[in-house]
Amino acid sequence: MSKKIFTNEEIEILSKNKYVKRVSAKGITYTDEFKRIFISEDGKGKFPRLIFEEYGFDINILGKRRIEMAAYRWRTAYDKEGVLGLQDTRKDNSGRPREKALSIEEKYERLKAQISFLKAENELLKKLDMLERGMMKKK
Incomplete structure (x- = not known):
């Protein structure tokens, strides 16, 4: 400041x-x-x-x-x-832990979302790897 x-x-x-x-x-x-x-x-x-x-x-x-x-x-x-x-995250994150505990269903949904994100990330990395390999072969 x-x-x-x-x-x-x-x-x-x-x-x-x-x-x-x-x-x-x-x-x-x-x-x-x-x-x-x-x-x-x-x-x-x-x-x-x-x-x-x-x-x-x-x-x-x-x-x-x-x-x-x-x-x-x-x-x-x-x-x-x-x-x-x-993005300004101050309004979204006060730094305090959540007061309410997540239910089993909420935990399950959160984990499902995390898994789908990680799968998409893996697919992207695989595509990048294939592109890089293709570029190496051309040289």
Whole structure:
């Protein structure tokens, strides 16, 4: 988090941007849509500062460091988890364990979903392996 504290006027200006979820004196939460746009534009070779300016952010209010750190976080999250890494998960995950225990049926459904996911992942890996082998034979 940046050391810069937003004034009430700056908070009001930032809040009017459609790509801002929330703003407090110490931080700003961007929409998931803006993060996806940012990654897309960044992939085309645009500078982070230019992307923020094009989408209505005042660079003087945000500060260069805040922009650089947001860009770093989003690139890292995107490289690790793809588009899902850009989503704001704070509302979904408070860090506390579930209070209710899952029933046998719920556990069963969860395990079934996990198995089907792993099967699909295995199929994908098999296809990739076959493609790589085909490329090796051509060389």
